[in-house]
Amino acid sequence: MEYFLQQLINGLSLGAIYGLIAIGYTMVYGIIGMINFAHGEIYMIGAFVALITFLAIGSLGITWVPLALLVMLVASMLFTAVYGWTVERIAYRPLRSSPRLAPLISAIGMSIFLQNYVQILQGARSKPLQPILPGNLTLMDGAVSVSYVRLATIIITIALMYGFTQLITRTSLGRAQRACEQDKKMASLLGVNVDRVISLTFVMGAALAAVAGMMVLLIYGVIDFYIGFLAGVKAFTAAVLGGIGSLPGAMLGGVVIGLIEAFWSGYMGSEWKDVATFTILVLVLIFRPTGLLGRPEIEKV
Amino acid sequence: MLKVSGVHTFYGAIEALKGVDIEIGAGEIVSLIGANGAGKSTLLMTICGSPRARMGRITFEGQDITQMPTYELVRLGIAQSPEGRRIFPRMSVLENLQMGSITAKPGSFANELERVLTLFPRLKERISQRAGTMSGGEQQMLAIGRALMSQPRLLLLDEPSLGLAPLVVKQIFQAVKDINREQKMTVFMVEQNAFHALKLAHRGYVMVNGKVTMSGTGAELLANEEVRSAYLEGGH
Numbered sequence: 320m321e322y323f324l325q326q327l328i329n330g331l332s333l334g335a336i337y338g339l340i341a342i343g344y345t346m347v348y349g350i351i352g353m354i355n356f357a358h359g360e361i362y363m364i365g366a367f368v369a370l371i372t373f374l375a376i377g378s379l380g381i382t383w384v385p386l387a388l389l390v391m392l393v394a395s396m397l398f399t400a401v402y403g404w405t406v407e408r409i410a411y412r413p414l415r416s417s418p419r420l421a422p423l424i425s426a427i428g429m430s431i432f433l434q435n436y437v438q439i440l441q442g443a444r445s446k447p448l449q450p451i452l453p454g455n456l457t458l459m460d461g462a463v464s465v466s467y468v469r470l471a472t473i474i475i476t477i478a479l480m481y482g483f484t485q486l487i488t489r490t491s492l493g494r495a496q497r498a499c500e501q502d503k504k505m506a507s508l509l510g511v512n513v514d515r516v517i518s519l520t521f522v523m524g525a526a527l528a529a530v531a532g533m534m535v536l537l538i539y540g541v542i543d544f545y546i547g548f549l550a551g552v553k554a555f556t557a558a559v560l561g562g563i564g565s566l567p568g569a570m571l572g573g574v575v576i577g578l579i580e581a582f583w584s585g586y587m588g589s590e591w592k593d594v595a596t597f598t599i600l601v602l603v604l605i606f607r608p609t610g611l612l613g614r615p616e617i618e619k620v
Numbered sequence: 621m622l623k624v625s626g627v628h629t630f631y632g633a634i635e636a637l638k639g640v641d642i643e644i645g646a647g648e649i650v651s652l653i654g655a656n657g658a659g660k661s662t663l664l665m666t667i668c669g670s671p672r673a674r675m676g677r678i679t680f681e682g683q684d685i686t687q688m689p690t691y692e693l694v695r696l697g698i699a700q701s702p703e704g705r706r707i708f709p710r711m712s713v714l715e716n717l718q719m720g721s722i723t724a725k726p727g728s729f730a731n732e733l734e735r736v737l738t739l740f741p742r743l744k745e746r747i748s749q750r751a752g753t754m755s756g757g758e759q760q761m762l763a764i765g766r767a768l769m770s771q772p773r774l775l776l777l778d779e780p781s782l783g784l785a786p787l788v789v790k791q792i793f794q795a796v797k798d799i800n801r802e803q804k805m806t807v808f809m810v811e812q813n814a815f816h817a818l819k820l821a822h823r824g825y826v827m828v829n830g831k832v833t834m835s836g837t838g839a840e841l842l843a844n845e846e847v848r849s850a851y852l853e854g855g856h
């Protein structure tokens with residue numbers, strides 16, 4: 320029972336991270352119908368910005384942990400958002416009316432470029448970070464211990480997802496985004512600057528990925544220029560599993576994959592965990608081709 | 621108010637508008653009739669810059685709008701209920717109407733909503749329904765209502781009567797008439813239903829194969845032999 324709870328919490332925090340990254344995939348897919356292959360790298364950059372910010376504010380003598388974490392979070396989200404914006408400008412916008420293969424290739428190129436760019440600037444070796452938020456919360460007389468970082472990850476993710484859902488469902492920006500997903504030409508006839516909305520979508524996705532990057536940095540205490548690849552693949556899988564284009568789907572898909580990984584590693588050993596994840600993905604897609612929460616098309620248009 | 625001069629529009633190599641001249645005065649209702657594929661919808665969309673005119677000039681209240689981004693036109697006071705309605709199917713009726721008012725003055729939303737819902741009481745009953753699940757006629761009312769939400773000075777309507785029952789068609793045309801009279805809104809309307817459209821309009825244009833071939837008052841066109849045989853045959 321204790322062991323189960325322990326894996327549950329590990330799985331939830333991992334799933335929160337995948338979910339945060341998956342939102343970027345699913346929103347960009349929703350609005351331009353393409354997979355942003357550079358999104359994993361955006362997450363990796365988020366982790367690096369957080370690390371660099373920590374070192375920078377450390378040298379400024381700021382040592383109060385809550386403040387340090389807040390500055391890291393804000394800096395990481397801001398800088399990473401700029402990268403997200405730039406990726407759209409360079410790799411997608413000029414190719415908006417080209418055949419679909421063209422932006423796909425430019426995005427893969429962008430992904431390779433960003434990896435190399437970080438490798439050159441930061442080196443190929445992995446970068447460690449001292450534990451900033453050490454300590455555990457122990458439950459059930461010490462049988463279950465949850466690190467504060469994982470707990471914080473889960474709480475921050477829930478808060479962000481809540482805020483984000485409100486933004487998409489209740490604000491005029493969210494409405495404009497959904498309108499662009501459904502009919503860009505009509506949206507522009509009504510006064511929506513579609514290019515701006517697409518830019519903002521990349522910016523939001525990047526900012527959420529940055530949070531995921533920072534959380535991974537804090538949980539594992541080590542990052543390298545290559546972490547974007549596997550995390551990107553997993554989060555993309557989460558988006559497809561949940562139903563690509565669906566926001567709640569991305570969150571659910573992330574959590575499901577996080578849980579599968581944690582329980583598989585916990586009970587079967589970590590060797591085959593990726594195989595388990597992808598097997599579940601294939602099974603779900605066989606029985607529900609639109610993913611767990613993907614919408615079947617029923618409207619008459 | 622609106623002046624289209626010598627406009628040519630292309631889809632790739634296909635020339636859909638071959639030098640169109642049209643002028644619409646403030647406060648008028650003007651109808652455009654023509655056979656399928658004549659270029660009527662293309663003209664309405666070209667006025668809104670999508671597709672863009674390759675040659676010619678479009679001015680709105682003296683201002684050249686030929687190259688203006690589509691999303692800015694509604695701020696100038698041009699709204700369109702386009703061909704095929706193009707409501708947002710996965711949004712509620714209310715959200716669709718909200719999309720119509722993104723350029724409206726802040727604070728005017730409640731009034732405008734009230735006005736549109738009085739015009740189309742059907743929308744009021746369906747206010748939180750997903751727009752994509754509404755009937756064709758209801759969707760048409762929504763598309764017109766959404767265009768009205770921006771309080772335009774020029775309303776472009778592409779086949780507002782398409783697929784509607786005769787009674788509803790009558791209501792829609794009555795609504796157009798009321799809006800024009802009470803709010804002094806200028807209306808430029810494309811219609812298959814030539815009889816009703818010309819009867820309602822102050823003036824009309826006939827388009828054939830990407831060119832305007834005839835124009836005149838609604839009554840003149842209704843009385844014209846050519847118009848009668850080409851567009852009014854078989855009664856109304």
Ligand SMILES: Nc1ncnc2c1ncn2[C@@H]1O[C@H](COP(=O)(O)OP(=O)(O)OP(=O)(O)O)[C@@H](O)[C@H]1O
Nearest residue numbers: 631634636654655656657658659660661662663703
């Ligand atoms: N997106 C497009 N790509 C290529 N050709 C197009 C496109 N849209 C319209 N056309 C062509 O342009 C011409 C004019 O079309 P348009 O839709 O303006 O006609 P219309 O007068 O509105 O006809 P209808 O009464 O059937 O609505 C047609 O020959 C049509 O095939």
Ligand SMILES: [Mg+2]
Nearest residue numbers: 660661662703
């Ligand atoms: Mg048409």
